[in-house]
Amino acid sequence: MRELAPLLAEDGVDINDVSDIDTLNRAIQKATERRNMELFTPVGARRDQAVALLMLIVAAIADGRTDRAGALLDKAQPKSSDNSMPEVSSCMGVALGLLDEWLSGRDPDVPKNLAGGVRLPAGHWFGERAGVNVLALARKGRAFQSVGSLIVGQGSHQLLAGSALALASAVIAWSRTSGTSVAKLLPDVLR
Template identity: 45%
Template sequence: MTDLRLDAPESPALIAIQQRTGMADEMWREIAPLLADEGITEDTDPTDLPTLQAALDRAVARYNTALFTPTGRARSDAAALLRQVVASIAADETEHAARLLDSLGPDSTAEQPVTTSHAAGLALSLLGAWSANTTSDIPAGLLQGTALPAGHWRGERAARDILALARKGRAHRSVQKLIVQHGGHHVTDGAALALAATVQTWAQRTGTPAADVAEAAIG
């Protein structure tokens, strides 16, 4: 049975490029309006490669930011799932947490409207906000005092990098770099693990059950 807790240290991710039918066309349709904002259309001179590449880089960055920034119903659904994952990890119900994360895919479905990018993006955004410590209810130095739970975990390599970036306020904007380095599913697992570790630190600092902290803070 799948479990977030591992018996041995996690192996480095083997990044596999999976080609989905129509994926390139779908992505291009999403990026084309962003390129148009940069003044790049199908009539743009193809010989001006540096300009084209710079515009494409900016458009892809905007596309990824939107993809990993859920809003409205997508955000509320992702928050509900992350609350369950965090509470399950805190209760040492790590198999249940793994099943929740394994239910995610790249696209929304009727059975699971939350995607991997929704969950990872929201977790990274929350960690960044908590690191900035903009409200009085967040314990001072929360991220600096957070360490991963003892033992070996799925996504722990990504989680360590995520915590380091979150402490500098750079986790969310580094999502593409994290995916290239660790792979999408490892980033989602790692973001959830880093979020759970931070909530548990918050709970210990305030004497509040971790599930209650998750319910109040993850939204």
């Protein structure tokens, strides 16, 4: 509530003086949506940190280095007060946003029919079930907007891994389609 209080106050709701519970509930829902948008749509240093970590994770997955990918996923922090560490929400938001753009066909720079060629890498991956759900939603352009229900259904740790796995799958498919190595492609497409 401490994080939401300023957002509630902007809408004229004082959490210390609530006379109408319905008004409070509507204001909390609106404030929660705004707060989630801030968390999952990183800018500046927060985005740079998320992109840098996602590049390393995608490269590790593409190389089949599951232990390295797992260790890198663990580097994402719940919160970084000084923006020196990548945040879980930022990493998920960047991955889901890119996947929505790429797989729904909204990004004109993405190879045609990329969505049809994206498959999770073979093997058993942590976050695999979440990755399958993310890919299905991203093909409809709805993964980012579904982040709340994905977290409730999968858990944030599973969703972080699944988002990274789905992102790696898309980059690997893009690499195959374009004939460009993953290492060469990453800096151009993950931004």
